[in-house]
Amino acid sequence: MSTSIDHGATLDLSRPNTHLHIGSERLAEGSAGVFEHVNPATGDVDKEIPLAGPREVDRAVETAHEAYKSWRTSQPAHRRNLLLKLADLIEAHGDEFARRGAMDNGTPLAVGTGMVTTSVEWTRYYAGWADKLSSDVTSTITADGEFGYTLRQPYGVIGIIITWNGPLISLAMKIPAALAAGNTVVVKPSELTPFSGELFADLVAEAGFPPGVVNILPGDAAAGASLVSHPKVQKVSFTGGPATARKILAACAEDMKPAVLELGGKSANIVFDDADLDAACGLGTMMAVGLLSGQGCAFPTRMLVQDNIYDDVLARVAAVAGSVVPGDPFAPNIMTGPVVNKAAYERILGVIEQAKADGARLLTGGQALSLGGDNAGGYFIEPTVFADVDPWSDLAQNEVFGPVLAITKFSTEEEAIEIANATRYGLSGYIQTKDLKRGLRVAEAMVTGEVLINGAANLAVNRPFGGLGVSGLGKEGGFAGIDEFLRTKGVAIA
Structure with a gap:
């Protein structure tokens, strides 16, 4: 899929059009209207961003739920190879990702280049875990003849909400681990930083992931709330501030839904x-x-x-x-x-x-x-x-x-x-x-x-990252980062 700039766009011609990516569709409009993106280096509006509403969120979750049925049983080597292809594509489009970061939130090109390198490393690292997940024997044959073992299994649809300060890195810290574990994802990037997510979604399609495995749709707080509370979202992974995290935890509590929360710091x-x-x-x-x-x-x-x-x-x-x-x-x-x-x-x-x-x-x-x-x-x-x-x-x-x-x-x-x-x-x-x-x-x-x-x-990437107190719950990085997207089931054979 092409990543070239659409020079027919209105407002600032250097900004690409953005879409809601649901399955194989690229929707140019969302039911929540548009967001006027402002270039922080000038203070001027440079693009109108279509926003997902509850209707598109529901469609995306249903699409991810259907895709999960086959993705969870796909061969681990297949998931690994697709993620490695995605990492190669991110690396090949490194200059464009750096440019998108400058468009998104004013990240200097010199800094954005380093962030691309880190994102490639995270994607390749979790690609490598896809075919290395194993289970444990919990007992040998006992006097009553029982034999026990565990299964590490994916959750299903993961709802991912990322913040604006590192849009590409946030995607790379969450999506590859979730996919390697066998989950599908619905991702809500911040409306403040839509351009990196647009390119990432295009590269997911180019890498050959089945439609619906990754769905990316920019939206505001209402879209995030719809995603968190959707009954077919089995776990939430959020990066942002404590105030929003408290609302997410309250929504997750209704269904006892687990969440990973990477929040602020005062280090x-x-x-x-x-x-x-x-x-x-x-x-x-x-x-x-x-x-x-x-x-x-x-x-x-x-x-x-x-x-x-x-x-x-x-x-x-x-x-x-x-x-x-x-x-x-x-x-x-x-x-x-x-x-x-x-x-x-x-x-x-x-x-x-x-x-x-x-x-x-x-x-x-x-x-x-x-x-x-x-x-x-x-x-x-x-x-x-x-x-x-x-x-x-x-x-x-x-x-x-x-x-x-x-x-x-x-x-x-x-x-x-x-x-x-x-x-x-x-x-x-x-x-x-x-x-x-x-x-x-x-x-x-x-x-x-x-x-x-x-x-x-x-x-x-190989060191667990995540905080205590109002800095959050759960971990990203290392085996702990993929284990967050797996749940353990005990099995006994009498």
Whole structure:
């Protein structure tokens, strides 16, 4: 199926038309009307996006349910080969996916290219699991002659709802694992980021997946609610915020439907006095205020610094943050683009003003940024760093999801652990130290779903990823990531 741009489209001619992909159909209209997609780098409407309503969601789920009957019994090697073909196609269309990411949410091309590589890795990894799933013997022949074993079986139709900050990666973290396990999927991408999902759906068809195995239809919150509550959706996998997750859990509770929830974070990056400060301050700062303009759930947005290196670290962090130059996401060598939309732009600027009012010391940034020219109306914010942040303040306790880093001083290892754990979130934790014993000790004490020692978030496909507390339930990555899409049945032979 062609992935070329439709130059007959209205509004911005560089944006492709999008569709609702149900089975083998590509619908140009949805019953929920259209969404006016805004280019965050300019502030201008660039495309009208058709939105699925409850009617299309129901059709997609019924289609996926019918496809499941044959897909679940297909040969594992067949599922593996189709997923490997899909991975090859994603890789071959890497430049276009990077361009779609810039269209979707302003992800710079240089960053989007790396996200494509990660997505290819996730797709190939779970392709490899398709023919390696096995069951267990639970007992040998006993005195009464019973023999027991288990079966790992797919659920059926999986309802997938993804957020806007990494549309391709979110698809690759969820869909291949669900398909390798033998499930079919109905996916609702965010209406804010429809262009990557459009290309992904085209490549699914080109790879040769049977119609109905993967259904992708952009929609708003009402479409998501219809998907979650549909009686033939057997499990939900969601990436987004805690407020929406609570609504999903409430809907799932009606039918005791399980859910995987990958939510937000307020991850602490503990910098001890023996750390490699060039690495700790460079990568940690870039992850917090540079990459994706700070719009990442696992980013180290709280930096906890030991008191005897505090001033040195502040100087290093300010220099790194000051070197980050936001720009047009299509421009070469730009690593930081706009935030996703006007609402996020205004909210983040409000957080910055509140932090000032709460007494945090502004180290660098803190202002809206106008690039002028075609980008004069874009949603750009200076990379912003606050020092002397009260660990109980709003800035330290609440996820910003923008280019804002909060730095707090600590004296002892015990104090650092206490501050790191003093939050409702529990997604990721970071430790910077040359003392391996201390690193392992602190990693064990941090109440998070993952800890990285002397590193930063990298979404390694073979490592389980997922949080605690309001950071979510369940795991993605590793065997745990495919096991989420399998349910175990015990069998006994008398």
